[in-house]
Amino acid sequence: MTKTVMAFTYWQDGEMWLGYLDEFPDYMTQGESLEELKENLKDIYKALTDGQIPAVRHHAELNV
Numbered sequence: 926m927t928k929t930v931m932a933f934t935y936w937q938d939g940e941m942w943l944g945y946l947d948e949f950p951d952y953m954t955q956g957e958s959l960e961e962l963k964e965n966l967k968d969i970y971k972a973l974t975d976g977q978i979p980a981v982r983h984h985a986e987l988n989v
Contacts, residue, residue, distance in 0.1 A: 933966055935959070948984050949973055 935944030942962040945953045952969050956962030972978050 929970075931966075931970060933963075935962060946970060946973075949981065950984060951982050952978070 932947040933944050934947055934950075935942060937943075941955050941957065942959050943953060943955045944962050944966060945951075946966055946969065949969070952973065954962065954965040954969055956965050973981050
């Protein structure tokens with residue numbers, strides 16, 4: 926099984942860690958630790974790519 930590398934944005938707000946996958950900025954999650962946040966981001970990625978979440982918005986770049 927090939928691993929996928931995804932960039933993500935995160936920050937700490939009080940005692941919680943918040944973040945989202947850069948390719949899917951509409952789908953934020955949180956965790957009580959950075960490690961928990963990373964696990965939650967993996968869960969979101971799986972749900973987004975397995976079709977469990979309908980009407981997923983995608984982020985891409987276009988050369989014009």
